[in-house]
Amino acid sequence: MMRDAAQFDPTDSRVTRPAFWGALPERWTSDAEETLVCCHVRQETHDVKSFFFRSPQGRTFSFEPGQFVTLELEIDGEAVNRCYTISSSPARPHTISITVKRVPGGKVSNWLHDNLLPGASIRVLGPGGEFTCARHPANKYLFLSAGSGITPLMSMSRAHHDLAEDRDIVFVHSARTPDDIIFARELELIAASHSNFRTSFVCERLGARTAWPGVTGFLTLPLLKLIAPDFMDREIFTCGPAPYMKAVRDLLDEAGFPRKQYHEESFSFETLNADEPEALVEAPAETAVGAETEAATFKVTFAKSNREIQCGTDQHVLEAARQAGVRLPSSCAQGMCGTCKVKLVSGQVQMNHKGGIRQREIDQGMALMCCSKPLSDLVIDK
Template identity: 55%
Template sequence: MASVSSSEPAAARLAASAPWDAEADDALVCLAVRDETHDVKTFVLSPREPRLFAYAPGQFLTFSFEIGAETIHRCYTISSTPTRPHAVSFTVKRVPGGPVSNWLHDNLKPGDTVRALGPMGEFTCFQHPAQKYLLLSGGSGITPMMSMARTFHDLAEPRDVAFVHSARTPADIVFRSELETMARLDAGFRFHAVCEADALDETWAGPKGRLSLDILRDAVPDFMDREVFVCGPKPYMDAVKAMLQGAGFDMARHHQESFDFGELSEGEQAAAAEAEKDLNAAPAGGVRTFRVEFAKTRRVLECPENETVLDAARKAGIRLPSSCAKGLCGTCKSKLTKGTVAMTHAGGIRQREIDAGMALLCCSKPTSDLVVER
């Protein structure tokens, strides 16, 4: 067999044997930007040196984006498949007014570098092996399902996978052509789309409206026998959960993404509603309270030692970026220029960042007065 020139970049990437380690090098280079729909793009990334990505389909990466003079953290589900380990991709819908999605669509281009941490997350079919799956997604919630579907397809796994996606119009069905091709090639894979309305250039011939029990029964008659994964906007996931519960589905086999991958405003609304329940709750007697100052906005609040800085900020009406509230995604990562905290995180921050004074506000309780660089 003729040898392949090592000067060929593609050959060098395919020859990679070492895994990508975000702790050693968190920089990822944008290789390509692909238009999926009129307002959805996929960004394909690779390390600067050839490395292999290892992750479970459905997991996510937490990114650090330099936007203006600010570093903003966001978590995005991996839409690519671990069966193609030489690159990784994430898919983003442009959200009106969304600071990150609009920046990505307008600015991130091949050759640019972003920083990432991960992979992370437990929302994956690998955690719940089954012979029959039902993947339910709405809008941009299709990304973890696409990773799962691509994985089973590439491996030619003898699995029965039914994929039901809800979109506004036929023009908004992300990955439509690929999903239809997979369904044509694989007898064990079925794809169904549900659209709320027609597109300007296409009258929708399939199920119309929002996903209902009747539509689900028609598309997947044996849905009660399947392992179900759900991802999408919170109202969609809430509606699907209520629908399955009403049908008597065994909810031990129902799995949904545990936090909102949408833009800040959506995540904040849900979090603020939760925090509002405790708005007037007084801390237990004898609990110390510390002063927390946000240097850039010059806002100041009092935070009890048994409460996280993020919760105290929400009660004070201070908007801070957050998503998972579990110390997992890294969205609320902030620099402490003064003071100390007790932080119990779930992997959303590196030790070297902690050593440099960074903290996850969602899982950090003050042990002294604080100054936060926000």
């Protein structure tokens, strides 16, 4: 039925349209627009919430499914950075979402759950990260996740669903109980919409849902062979707590799975040892440039932003950049998360990392700014 056009007057000042209606919007970048607005909060489970954000200027978001953003927060007067995987689909570019599990004693997750409401503005950096199926195209995937590690794989699943990419995907998610399964109904909807998308949930115990018809216990090699008999032919993406990912690696190694088809990601900053950052920051750099350079200062040039700062040999580059007002993505500040990874165009650094960068990346000239001290003038591709 046609509506009378006279019923709608676009010049009526009482009528407002969403910012994304009309002209093609610009792409959002954290350099152009530092803050986003929380536009919706959704309770996923009893201790998990999704937070949705939009650009105040109506810009759209461009990212690869599986990538993350860094939130710059102020909690109790202290500046705190945390990176969270984007859980939404890049095919829906007008908003992005993160999905956060409340961690007992977790400073940031509890603050977000208790304080972040629609209308609040948050400083955001990113997106970044290399854990994405977009960079590893395949006809058959196996997604393995546990707990809140489901978020990057959910973004990948949503992207395939939104783009009608009926790839052969098996999604196996492990949770404590059936009531702890995040996105359960949506995953079932995707599976119902796409013939080649299959889900399987593995719950440690029944919890309150005693009529649960699914699998209880833990993911094992025999169970994986039952769920995905052809898993050896699939590209595997895994995300979850460290013990879960180690168990996955062990069972895949037992099966002889080729590591070149295996990709993993893990962010667990809420449980880091609070005493370790200070120990790392204060650790003296072992250099071979001589004692006369201990009090030296080197020039650090950021090639893309055309900024220059000074950094002492006893100072981490990230610290010097912050003091100079240069915004760089960062999170753990311990050389663990890889958020501050950059490409060194020229120069050398002394880097004391804790696993946040791979040796092949170091060989390619990459470095983590949070735990790197200059040994010469630097030019950074940033």
